[in-house]
Amino acid sequence: MRGPILRRLYLSAKFPVARYSFARPFSTYPEPKKASSFWTLTFTLAIVGGGAWLQNRYFNPEDTITSQAQLPQKPSLGVIDTLATMPAEPAPGTVGNLTPEQEVKLKEFWVLTLKVFGLTLEELEAPQSTTTSDAATPAPAQDKKKPKSRWGIWGRADDDDTKSGSSSGTTASVASISITDGDDKYGQSKEFKQALEDMKPEEIRTAFWSMVKGDNPDSLLLRFLRARKWDTKKALVMLISTMRWRLLEMHVDDDIMFNGEASAVKMSQDSNPKEKKKGDDFLTQMRLGKSFLHGVDRAGRPICVVRVRLHKAGDQDNEGLERFTVYTIETARLLLASPVETATIIFDMTDFGMANMDYAPVKFMIKCFEANYPESLGAVLIHKAPWLFSSIWTVIKGWLDPVVAAKIHFTKNRQDLENFIHPSQIMKELEGDEDWEYKYVEVPENENPKMADKETRDTLMAERQKLAKEIQDTTIEWIRASFKNETDAASAAEEKRKNLIDQLRKHYWVLDPYVRARSLYDRLNIVQGGGKINFYPDSGKESESTSA
Structure with a gap:
């Protein structure tokens, strides 16, 4: 029994100490004293047994x-349009594959997010959920609908907000959110509150749409919802702390x-x-x-x-x-x-x-x-x-x-x-079949001429913010009509909103060369512009690329 175990350890683990200790038969070593032999054997068996246990515990392919x-x-090769929906089935909990309960949670999350942007949207508070679905946890008691206020273009503030003449009351209402059940591994409650103190609502709004890039904003929000098991308040804490991290710590964009x-x-x-x-x-x-x-x-x-x-x-x-x-x-x-x-x-x-x-x-x-x-x-x-x-x-x-x-x-x-x-x-x-190896292509001179054109960049940024504002307005219409069971109005707003999101995603790729320096993957023609990606540009199986 000992022989196969030792051979397995030698061949699969390739541990230098193991090679030295087990390469020769035990009989070729000098005969040790009796006590020393006992402890040597015990230690050896412990290593072999422990190694076999760890190998099976952590490196068992069946598990x-x-x-x-x-x-x-x-998967198919050739040029892929990242702006188009592929024929594959979307994963559960993503855009295009939401349960009714999950869609309600998405709308609730939008309301909270828009409040952080400085909007007062008490009228859009979702009705209390009656579902017991595991996919979308019912809102806790503290989420009960607040008294409605009169509706305006951006909603109307509560009395305290109206008196202050600002959105500070709205900010305060979301600032009270915190994670109190121990589910705050990275201290994001503190970062969330710090973000609301350090950043103005408009800065947070701008940072959000910058983070969206060429993505669907619903997809971005759903990532945070899924990560927090559809708890909208925990998702909000995670989202805002992430924006603070991107903007003030890592300076990602x-x-x-x-x-x-x-x-x-x-x-x-x-x-x-x-x-x-x-x-x-x-x-x-x-x-x-x-x-x-x-x-x-x-x-x-x-x-x-x-x-x-x-x-x-x-x-x-x-x-x-x-x-x-x-x-x-x-x-x-x-x-x-x-x-x-x-x-x-x-x-x-x-x-x-x-x-x-x-x-x-x-x-x-x-x-x-x-x-x-x-x-x-x-x-x-x-x-x-x-x-x-x-x-x-x-x-x-x-x-x-x-x-x-x-x-x-x-x-x-x-x-x-x-x-x-x-x-x-x-x-x-x-050890695969693809004849490819990594080679870095150096940065050529003047690779990013459009990034020097600040005037065009500012114009495109203004256009993007205008589109973002239209999406926000339409999102409010969509949520309000949905919660009031105005089916036709909700469907019309949803269709309009989808078209605006498509425009925003396409617009990102117009803006992209003005806000992102070219990378190795641009030089390799993998990122081809206009949302077109070719994972294997040298495969000889390229598809015809259409314009964005």
Whole structure:
């Protein structure tokens, strides 16, 4: 019995200590003293037994691999229009696949969000839910409808609001929302209240529509609702704290995406050592291909590959790692084609050693997906994890929300990967059939000429804000008619609203070259402009691209 266990540990775990200790028969070692022999044998059995238990506990493909029959066999290649709805069935709880109870929750969430924007909409409070559906939890007692006030273009404030002559009363009403049941892992209640203090309602409104980008605003709100199990108040806390994080902490849109790789090149040439290091750190990660976006899995989800062996703790400071992480996530958002709303990450653990382990960026990445990019992960594949990763995984798993942890799968070889990705779209580096390898294309001079045209950018931004205002007005009409059971008016408002959202999404791609520096994926012709994406531009299977 001992022989097969030892051979398994030697062949599959590839642990250096194991190779040294078990490569030769026990008889070839000098004969130890009796007591020493006992403890040596005990320690050896503990390692072997523990290793076998951990191997089965964490790396058992029967427990961690999704059945191939559950996923499409091969997604179509060629140009995909991210603005068009694909023929696939939307996932439950997403746009196009909402239960009546979930649609009510979406409307309730819109009312709360618009209140944060400074609008007084007490008349739009939803009637008390009578459903017991698990998909949409009934509103708690404190959500009971407030006394109605007279309706105006933007609603009418309560008496206190009218006396103050401002929207401060409305802001105060939502500022009282907090999470009190312990479900606040990242302290978002505090950040939510801080956002309402630090940011004016109009700033929050502008930040929201900036965060929407080319997405459907309903899809964005639904991400937060699903993440908070359809609790509208918890979803609001999460949404507003995320906007504060984007705007005031990470500066996602006004710095990371606006300046992009071209700014990193300029920083790398700076005479200031600190600035130069920031630029060099960012470009080093891009040039190495420490992580990159390539292709799609069987469900049509964009794939991000993280080559863990290329990371060395201390090579870059945490700020640089966080900037690179957010840049990659935000770029991946551009590759989502409706109804796909999530991505797949492959952590390639080939040749992983303890020098590659760095807990700080792991914690930051977990926080990103749990707190700031909810419902963005489709699957996480930890590929070829060595035996020594078992103890590390025990620590990491303790940090994860159970919903996120359930999306993590361990894969050992090509066959395991094929359960998630078609073999023709697994690159050879991962033992697949696709003859592709990562190569960084350097930033050419004057790559972003439109970003210097501030006048056109301001004009386009004003047009976008006007469209956003029209969507808000129509959303109010839609909700008011729905809650009053005015079926025809609700249907008309819903259709008008859908057309406005389509216009907003198309308009983003007109604005895009004025607010986002070009990326590697633009230079590779993967992001083709106008909402057109080609995941495999060199496949020879390109479709005809139509204009936006």
